[in-house]
Amino acid sequence: MAFLKKILPFVTNRYFLVSLVFAVWMLFFDQRDFFQQRERSEELKKVEAAKKYYQDEIDKTKKQLNSIQNNPASVEKYARERYLLRREGEEVYLFEDTMHPASKQ
DSSP states (O other), X not given: OHHHHHHHHHHTOHHHHHHHHHHHIIIIISTTXXXXXXXXXXXXXXXXXXXXXXXXXXXXXHHHHHHHXXXXXXXXXXXXXXXXXXXXXXXXXXXXXXXXXXXXX
């Protein structure tokens, strides 16, 4: 009972009640409540990771483009690997990986 007498004036304080109502409102009922902010933060992390991945891919592609534009041997290598082009009189053999049928191309 002594505990209740000590805490009752604090709980009935109008500033405490207003602060409590404000905190509950901000946590659960506001347009930008706490849980939506957490979800958006996680989504932002995913988008930033995707952005980093695509930026790395762009950098790799730019390096490959630069190599192809400046090195004739690289053009030939790219054409042979990517488009399966060959020279006159050459035969091209393609080997499929039977262990992993769903291979990337």
